[in-house]
Amino acid sequence: MAGNDEVDLPDLGQEQPQGGAPALLESDAAPDNETKRSSSDLEAVFDVPVTVSAVLGKSAMEVSSLLKLGKGTIVELDRKVGEAIDIYVNDRLVARGEVVLVEDRLGVTMTEIIKTGQS
Numbered sequence: 751m752a753g754n755d756e757v758d759l760p761d762l763g764q765e766q767p768q769g770g771a772p773a774l775l776e777s778d779a780a781p782d783n784e785t786k787r788s789s790s791d792l793e794a795v796f797d798v799p800v801t802v803s804a805v806l807g808k809s810a811m812e813v814s815s816l817l818k819l820g821k822g823t824i825v826e827l828d829r830k831v832g833e834a835i836d837i838y839v840n841d842r843l844v845a846r847g848e849v850v851l852v853e854d855r856l857g858v859t860m861t862e863i864i865k866t867g868q869s
Contacts, residue, residue, distance in 0.1 A: 801840055803837070803838040807828050809825050809826060834847060843864050845862060846864065847860040
């Protein structure tokens with residue numbers, strides 16, 4: 751797949767073929783034939799917990815400086831105001847985004863999806 755960014759993705763909005771097992775799992779399914787898949791093919795992973803982290807920035811300091819931190823201390827980060835933040839899923843960079851305010855809570859909106867191998 752090196753050098754080719756185009757990937758054929760299944761249409762998950764269509765129903766799977768009659769006969770029980772999804773065409774993905776059928777050993778006699780020809781790779782040339784168009785297989786019909788649905789979102790129900792992914793049901794096994796819907797309840798898998800993941801950890802999502804939004805990293806605003808990073809800072810390096812010595813332990814002695816860390817122990818001196820108190821309420822109201824300002825820690826300078828390596829990013830500028832308005833710069834994109836990194837969004838990680840299970841410690842893997844998957845997107846970049848912006849911090850947004852939703853009513854009285856902070857949120858993150860994704861502005862760029864990171865493809866595997868980019869970062």
